[in-house]
Each structure stands twice: as structure tokens, then as C-alpha cells.
Amino acid sequence: MAVYDNQKVLNALGSHSKVIDEAYRSNTMTIEDSLDNATAIRSLRAVRLVWQMEGEDGYHLRHELLNLLDFAAQDYRRAVANETIAAQWLALKQSFEDLRQARRIGAFDDVRRVERDISESVALLMENLQYMILSFNNHLYNRFTHITDLSLRIQENERVVERARKLAELLTSFSIGEFGEEAGNDRFLRKLLNKQLPSAMKTYVADLSHSLYQLRDLLLDLRESHRLTSLVSSFEAYYQANPGFVPSVEDVELSRCPDAVLLAPAMTIWAYPDIHDPLSDEVLAPIAAGARDDQKEIVISENRTELVPIDMDPAGHTQADERDPVAELIESVVDMILAGEFKNNVIRGSEILQTFDLDIELLDWLSLLSAAVDGLPGQERKQIKMHFVGDVDTIYPDNLWVRDLHLQWGS
């Protein structure tokens, strides 16, 4: 039957946190098998958080526990990484010194032990460097957005840039070449010191330089954002304190103002195509041919309900001229009189209106008819006699109350 062990694991971690932390911070990741640690080891073994290699004294922290500790200590690790790496480098140098001494006195067991230590130290150093560079890249990826305030974001960016700068300095101070000579006959160590470590260091230095450059770039961006925010805030505060404020134009010294003020407005650019240029024919001909189609396209609207159908005449655009029937009739009457068709007759305006039943008042009709006759060119005007028929006003004898208009051909 499955057993739910979480509570036991958490209890063991809580009860022996000090021992675990000491093992973690010593970078050995091992709990010494001593009487003082006996209870802790028993308890941690029961929940499988430590393990022991055959022939070794200490108990190693399990990988899963290390991951948890790495996660919990990531800020601390970042902060002290430079010191850690510097210390690891010094320890490595010391190990090489031990190796030289062991070889000199012929202590072969110790030579093998130190060689194993060196391999582990180099691997740990590379792991830590990789971790550091990854953490810089993470900052570049998230751009410090987990910090809301821009000033605090800038401060953190400055701190990270400083850490990266120090690490870059530290890496350039490492002299990898001298270690290669100490590799001796151990093939693995030779390969590690002559190939893997130099190659990895070269990559780390390049990656770190790139990260440092981008972190500085990001810092510039953040400072610019801060400047703009300050600019906008300044105006906002000023408008609040000075309602109705408008920057003055009159005292602008144009010869000393920045480019932004000298922004030039739009200059109209317009030209007609040269229809006499044969070279333009190729371009203009399809445009001209498509002009009619273009007109059809214009009718297409996004709003289907507003579509207005237009019938295009294949012969070209024509527009029906709806003539005024009154004007048409007046023109016909005048033409007929001028043509002499009513030579011996008097044409009465009222009778014409009655005959054609047009929608116009008699007086308006007579007025338009007389105006048309009066508007004829001199010679033609003389060919038509025009006489108003009506009643003289009793009070103003010069006024005539018109009832009809008589027209008669008479050259």
C-alpha cells in the first residue's frame, strides 16, 4: 500500500536543517559520518534524502534535495558567486600544489586522490560559471520586469552589471594554460585541463562579455524610460499647479532651438502626367482603360445597405438631360413664330398654357414667355411683336394688371 511520506520528509528537513545547510554551504554536499550527526543521518536516510557510496565516510545529499537548496539559495548564490568562484579557483590551485608535492614524494595513492579532487573541482567550477552566466541571461530575458518601480529596477540592473563586470575581470585573471602542464599521465585529467576547461572558459568569457554588453544596453534603456517618465510627470505636475498654462511661442529663439522645433510642415507635391510623352503611354494607357472599372469599384461600399447600382453605358459616360417642359414649350413657340408659321395670327399666351396644361401659374408663364422673347438677339427680337393685355390700375395708371400676352410675327 502506498505511503504518503511528505510530512515525514518535511519534518526531517525541519529537524535537521542546520546539518543540511552546513553540508550545502561547505560546497562538499556531504554530511560527515560522526556521532554528532548520527541522529540526523538516520532520520534523513529513512526518508531517502542522503546516500552513501561504498567505502566513503560521509553521506551525500540527494540530487533532489540539492535542487531544492539551489532554488532556495539562488539570490545568495548570485550575490556570492564571484567570491565562490574565486575561492574555487584558489582551491584548484592549491590542489595542483598538492599534486606536485604528492608526485615529488611518490605518494601514489594521494596522487590519485588529488587528481580525482581536481576533476571534481573543475567540474564544479564550470557548473558554477555556467549557472552565473545563465542567471545574467535570465535578467536579460525578463528585463527586471518583476520589479515594478523603475528606480528600483535601475538599481537592480546596476547591481547585476557590477556583478557581471567583476566576474569578467575574475575570468580574465585565470591562467588556464599553467594547469595543462600539470595533468601528468591521467588521460581524463589531461583531456579536461587541456581541452574541455580552456574551451569552456573561452565560451564563458565570450558569453559573459555579450551578456555584460546587453545588460549595459538594458540599463541605458531603463534610464531613458526613467527620464521620459520624469518628463511626463513634470509636465503633469506643472499643468496641475498652473491651470491653463500654454508654453510661450513668442520668445522662442529659432536660431538656437533643437531640430524637433524646426519640424518642416508638408510641402504639396503634385504633377500631371505628360500625355504627349510616348514613353508614358505604356503606363497611362492601362490607367485610362481602367478608369471606368475604377469608377465601378468606388461604388462598392463596406456597408451593403448603402450600395447604389450604377449602369455604365458601354459607349461612355452619358448623362440624361431632363429638360424643363416650360422652357421647352417657350422655345418651340418662339421658334415657330420666328419661322413664320403664325404669320397672320395672334398667339395668345393664356391659350398656349391652357392647351398644354403645364404645372405653372399663368402670370409666371407669361413672365417667362415675355422674358424669352425679350432675350432674343436684336434681329430676331424685331421679328416678334409682343403686346401685354390687361387692365390699367385705377389709382396708378402706369400700372397694368396683366391678363394675357399676345405675340405676332411681324418683321
Added chain:
Amino acid sequence: MSSEVLLGRTVKALLQGGIICDYADRELADYLSEEDNRERVRAFLQPLNRDVRATTDGRAWIPVYASINDATDRSEVRQSFKLVANQIEPLVGWLRLVMIAQQRPEPIVMGDTLYDGDLTKQLDQVPHLMQQLEVILGKGPFRKSINKDSPRWVRDGVTHIFEKLTEMGFFVKPGGTGAAYRATGKWSWLYDMMDYIQSKEGIPVEDPGSGDEHRQTSIF
């Protein structure tokens, strides 16, 4: 596209008063980023008393007068300045409104993409932000009569402002239509103008952190 065509397009865009940046027209911005090309453009513009300069952040190209010896040119510059001077208050109000509503620590800069739908949601139902929107809709280029009884007045107001800013060249629409608006280099030009006005008018420099909470509730 041939170099000659790009030269023509660039000159035309600048003469039409356009501010060129990666987002307004990537091809022309790339073309102008080459020193030789820029010299060709300048040689073309010089007889017309025009020149091309970069904004302070180096991210946009603006058409400027080559010299301002001519009285008409000076008058036009003053007119443009006057126009901008009157637009800054509503523009600042809008920038702050967007910063507060979207919890942005920095104002809009070239390349930012904003969505009118998002902003509407962020303003809607937040009385003091809606009040600020109403104030902005009563000012300068954003002036618009609003019917607050309409359930859509916030959305209409936000869209109206985005459209106005697009007309003014501050935004382009990436897809031609729709609700996304991409900020152009005109913002860089505006901040240059504000920089100048700040120093000219002696507007005190404000720490963006100080009094921020207070202003968030009483922007105007």
C-alpha cells in the same frame, strides 16, 4: 527595390512632413540609416530648404528646415510650435492615463503596441479613470461630444483618441484596420519637444515616484 526608387520615396515622404521610423516605414528607415543614402537625401532636399535629422534617441528621422532665414519659414515654425504647445496638455493627460490604466512604469515609446479593447476594459468601471478620459475628450485635438448615458461611450472615446493620434502620426495600424495600434517615432519627436519646452519654460524636473499615488487619483 532600387536605390533610386527608395531615394524618391524617402524624399517624398519627408517633403510631405512624414516622420520616418522602423514602424512608419521600415524600408525608408533602413535606407536613411546608411550615411551615404542620407547624404543623397540631404542633397536633394537642400535646394528646397529642407533637411533630415535624427531625433535625440536616434530612432526616428524628421524633416526640418535647413535654415530659418526666411520670414515665411520662421512664421511657419512658430505656427507649428504654437499648435504643438496647445496639444501637449491633452497628450500628457493621455500618456498618464495609459500609464496608470495599464500599470506601465514608463510612457509610450516607439514600437509599443496598444489595443483599444484592452484600454477600454482597463478604464471601464473605474470612475476616476473614466473621469480623466472625459476630461481628455474635452481638450484640443481629442475634443468630442460624448453621451455618458451610452454604454459605449468609453469604448467610443478610447477609439476616437486612438484614431486621432493615428491621424496625427503617433500610431500606425499594423494590419491596416482593427484594434491594434503601433507607436511610431513621432513620440520620440514629442519628447524632444517637451525637453526643449521644459528647459525653456523652467518646468521643474519631477521625480516620477514622488506624489505618484496622489496624482493617480487627481490627475487634473
